[in-house]
Amino acid sequence: MEQDHALAADKITRRTPWNKGKLVGAKPPLKPSHVWSIRTKLQIEGKKRDLALFNLAIDSKLRGCDVVAVKVEDVVAVKVEDVAPSGYATDRATIRQKKTGRPVRFELTDQTRQALDDYLRRTDRKSGQFLFAGRGDTGGLTTRQYARLVQEWVASIGLDPAKFGTHSLRRTKAVLIYRRTGNLRAVQLLLGHSKIESTVRYLGIEVDDAIEIAEKIDI
Numbered sequence: 001m002e003q004d005h006a007l008a009a010d011k012i013t014r015r016t017p018w019n020k021g022k023l024v025g026a027k028p029p030l031k032p033s034h035v036w037s038i039r040t041k042l043q044i045e046g047k048k049r050d051l052a053l054f055n056l057a058i059d060s061k062l063r064g065c066d067v068v069a070v071k072v073e074d075v076v077a078v079k080v081e082d083v084a085p086s087g088y089a090t091d092r093a094t095i096r097q098k099k100t101g102r103p104v105r106f107e108l109t110d111q112t113r114q115a116l117d118d119y120l121r122r123t124d125r126k127s128g129q130f131l132f133a134g135r136g137d138t139g140g141l142t143t144r145q146y147a148r149l150v151q152e153w154v155a156s157i158g159l160d161p162a163k164f165g166t167h168s169l170r171r172t173k174a175v176l177i178y179r180r181t182g183n184l185r186a187v188q189l190l191l192g193h194s195k196i197e198s199t200v201r202y203l204g205i206e207v208d209d210a211i212e213i214a215e216k217i218d219i
């Protein structure tokens with residue numbers, strides 16, 4: 001009996017770790033060239049849903065769980081059932097984050113609004129429904145399905161999908177805004193962080209910035 005317990009305990013201790021062979025830690029943001037390459041490929045392939053989803057994810061800077069939870073009425077200025085020659089999508093939207101419960105507001109660029117309009121005209125999505133449908137059109141896209149799509153997009157332009165994830169899309173525009181403006185408070189608001197320290201850790205570039213500033217000072 002004792003021997004059986006010992007063998008069972010040894011088996012548990014030798015169990016393969018869940019993250020063996022996987023890259024863990026913060027996923028890097030996409031570079032602007034990566035963003036444009038993915039957009040171009042999706043446009044050429046006529047994947048209107050994927051293009052609208054990708055553009056929305058970049059603009060919104062939302063976590064994956066919040067991206068897939070977006071409803072039609074969250075991003076449209078009028079009911080999809082109504083006639084809207086000028087397009088459906090609004091230029092700004094507000095989403096309440098699932099993790100923090102805090103509302104976060106974000107912009108929708110012209111190209112994102114155009115992608116959403118093209119997608120909505122092609123589909124039969126109505127107010128009250130999830131913006132992006134999952135399999136069978138019965139419910140919304142799941143976070144797992146979204147993660148798989150991100151890996152497909154990344155791999156399609158020759159990047160290693162193991163190195164990128166849904167957080168890469170969340171971080172992409174936030175990092176770019178910070179690098180161009182240095183406005184940490186603005187990025188905090190856009191990401192919906194309650195503490196500035198969270199934003200500093202999330203960006204993960206404060207050391208590089210400090211060195212870059214130091215290099216410009218000559219005494």
